[in-house]
Amino acid sequence: MQILLNKILENCRRITEKGKVATYIPALGKADPNDLGICVADMNGDLFSAGDYEKKFTIQSISKTVTLMLAIMDNGIEYVFDKIGMEPTGDAFNSIIKLEIVSPSKPLNPMINAGAIAVTSMIKGKNSLEKFHRLLNFFRKISGNENLDINEEAYLSEKATGDRNRSMAYFMRDVGIFTGDVEDILDVYFRQCSIEVNCIDIAKIGLFLANDGRIPETGEIITSEKVSRIVKTFMVTCGMYNASGQFAINVGIPAKSGVGGGIMTSIPHKMGIGVYGPALDDKGNSIGGCEMLKKLSEELDFSIF
Amino acid sequence: MQILLNKILENCRRITEKGKVATYIPALGKADPNDLGICVADMNGDLFSAGDYEKKFTIQSISKTVTLMLAIMDNGIEYVFDKIGMEPTGDAFNSIIKLEIVSPSKPLNPMINAGAIAVTSMIKGKNSLEKFHRLLNFFRKISGNENLDINEEAYLSEKATGDRNRSMAYFMRDVGIFTGDVEDILDVYFRQCSIEVNCIDIAKIGLFLANDGRIPETGEIITSEKVSRIVKTFMVTCGMYNASGQFAINVGIPAKSGVGGGIMTSIPHKMGIGVYGPALDDKGNSIGGCEMLKKLSEELDFSIF
Amino acid sequence: MQILLNKILENCRRITEKGKVATYIPALGKADPNDLGICVADMNGDLFSAGDYEKKFTIQSISKTVTLMLAIMDNGIEYVFDKIGMEPTGDAFNSIIKLEIVSPSKPLNPMINAGAIAVTSMIKGKNSLEKFHRLLNFFRKISGNENLDINEEAYLSEKATGDRNRSMAYFMRDVGIFTGDVEDILDVYFRQCSIEVNCIDIAKIGLFLANDGRIPETGEIITSEKVSRIVKTFMVTCGMYNASGQFAINVGIPAKSGVGGGIMTSIPHKMGIGVYGPALDDKGNSIGGCEMLKKLSEELDFSIF
């Protein structure tokens, strides 16, 4: 495995030149486009890594999977999916159109921004600070990394430039998808997106999902098999923005990417993989990360289909 | 297995009362809403059946999976997906909106009507008759049923009422997705939708897909593992109309439904299942069929996630 | 004229029963659905009135015409229409879809909410208070009513329930249609919508427009013929929500309605008419008001076409 990872990383480093680092906030723009890292965490507790696997990056949209778990644990499956749909969408991640067209108004799924904000609004806590702390602790627990925390600069930038998300949030409050203070809800959302991780952290969260919601080392049951399956299903149908279908065909495993350059994958009952490469393709996915996962899947026949 | 099927069928018969038989063409409207049947075909060559598993019904949208295989075999993966997208969509199966909004114009995937018509246009043959015969022979081969043929009445009705499909087809020809005579292409499409099958037939096609494109009895390789995986991936991301996401979460296996009441499923390396129940839910899927598959998946832990 | 107005008012009173008072804020819901009033102000300085012409109501969307004038006077025609389109739209007054679909993003016209909010953002002033005071003074001047002021309860309700408008405003700030504090801009917008008027006030503003931007009594030139024509043109193409086309055909004169039940019309070089009837039809226009204007137009051959 180690040799394979080294080889794949070497081969894929070149493709990063074809991608572009996200620049909508300065904290992202500073990333080195040539960075590329990977970490595989398997059920035996072994870790295999290569490249820039220890570089830190903001988790961004990958966080949507984790928040969804906690929201379901806090409210139950029925409550959550009464407010948010289960269907993939061909629209952009930040599209507001369907909120207006579909009746009754409902974000199509928890992986697009509108749905993810609605999910975040369901995290329990007496104020936004407590909500975020519960969420952060949950991230720490399932990644096994007590030191996870937010990148303050990224958080402030997200908050300063998050008008499209504000637009969605007010629209959703208008049609009754949630109540409460919009800025408070968005504050939790911007914070969750700004949590700093490295490849090891997301590989371990992927492994936790692969292990049906139990901490592999201890066997501790954090959430049910059902909940972890729901998350993995959304990762397949809508985890890779508008390249989810293509990724499912080319790689064939549950995966969630973030604009920070990370991709978290979870191969049921086998392993979790975290990759990082901030140079993105035109769909917003790590260009080097997708290539590594494709090659790895071909070598090791990962596809669940 | 036999006992389980009998029990599940018995329990699910009642729910058919909550569904409605499709009535847009008379041939569909005549179906008995209480019909319910299931057939499981496994890798050992065993068949288990219950209920109305020998009743014939028109294959309808289930045919989209088979045509896609032949179109890829005829033209190559690259050619097909240069014209048709790989992404799921939250729009209706007969929506024309995205053809206008998305640029360059491209049906989002081969499971919605627009995409399926474009796929059918790629089947090789010197005229529409030859195209359809090649297609029908392919259906016969992979189902192992030499007697498969179209329901003439259904075909003529589809042709007579297919104006929405005509609208899409002319739109696609206008934007260059295909060339050639529209009525000829639609003739093949209406014919493929009108092929009559029973639960056994579609269970066997599902098994063929589960077996990576090889005929289980003979081991004959009909198509590549890659092609059969592509089809199964589309079945997960967009096989059940706008309930694909929900079905993936509740049942967790590749499945394709048709408005005739059939659902074909394929559990990779395990089995194919064909169900029939013409009473449909509000998304257009067999209401009894979905329920049976959900219960069977819970009992036997089918989910691929 | 007086006899005609009395007769028409009497005949149209009955139709108010078919309409419904707006109820999205309590201040509107309290209106008496049977109220109906009209005032005609002509170029000779004569006023003719009938019914509940002295009842006060909030000006709501009628204010969009006046704010547009001041915004053009403050910034010039070119600046304003660089940010906001000139085209009518078949979408709802509060639709956000076109902001996402049209590229570059631009509200289609100043009469829909998105466009009107963008217009309000252009009113000059060092803070929202000064902006609103400049605007209020402009309303007072062209209506000749020094006592015009806002209905505090309506203003607070609008502010409390204005999430759809917030959603649009944040979207527009995101795509660069305006900068500045969104709540400050909306505060001016909610205030302008809450100005209390009666039929006489809006008849006089209509007359001012009919008189090409000059105060009829004094001849004082407030704005150019060009600006007043722009406003009257928008009143024809998009003044009556999604019944603008129908109204243009049936009545044929520039008119702008508000959800408070008022309709302001301006017959070029002839007269201004203000009507009030809080019972609305399904497009959001005063049902009794439209009927009165239709009958009056038929009697007096008002159509400009």
Add this chain to the structure above:
Amino acid sequence: MQILLNKILENCRRITEKGKVATYIPALGKADPNDLGICVADMNGDLFSAGDYEKKFTIQSISKTVTLMLAIMDNGIEYVFDKIGMEPTGDAFNSIIKLEIVSPSKPLNPMINAGAIAVTSMIKGKNSLEKFHRLLNFFRKISGNENLDINEEAYLSEKATGDRNRSMAYFMRDVGIFTGDVEDILDVYFRQCSIEVNCIDIAKIGLFLANDGRIPETGEIITSEKVSRIVKTFMVTCGMYNASGQFAINVGIPAKSGVGGGIMTSIPHKMGIGVYGPALDDKGNSIGGCEMLKKLSEELDFSIF
């Protein structure tokens, strides 16, 4: 007037270089982009012309106004507008989206292609040939030109390339906006678009509309004042594609343009104007024609607002 026309034509000739001739069919592509002509027909029976006013061109979308008149005369106002809306739209002239989104499905107005095809379907006649002859005779009568006929080459090209129109027509038949053979209806539509006219012909049709539906020379009443007003209203709200609002503001008179380079205008109770200039702006309107009408309107204060 003659001197003014000469001067304006001279000044506007240059701007034609900024436009482009339509090329979607060869018959249009052959036009000389520098051509520019104008004809004014007034109520006294006087004609003033300048430039290439005798050059023939296909009437294209201008025909929609005339067909609408005959359709209303054949079926009554109520019947026509039960099937077709009265509202302007911000969508493209060939957009199909609203047909799908709006419920019940209805083309927004008779000036967009979908609505115009529906209008054509209402022309009475026992077959498409008779329908077109009735229509052609109507064109001849109101233009006073017995020799009007179609450009055969343009007609055949329109028919050969009319797939977008076919797409709309099948969609409309699917949702019940009309019945009957789609190709027959489109044949009439393609023919009406291919009628060859010059500036004099459309100036005279414009004058006929300005004269409330009566032939000026003879006083013969062809249609009612109501019908002619309906047409003029649509010309203002949606006669100039997606520049209708802008044209209403800049020129302020009823006008209908065609992709062949013609613009027909009608100034109520004053005159009809026909202009021709095949170089189009990016909205599909004659760039030189618009400029001439703007300048003429400024000089003679045409605006109806």
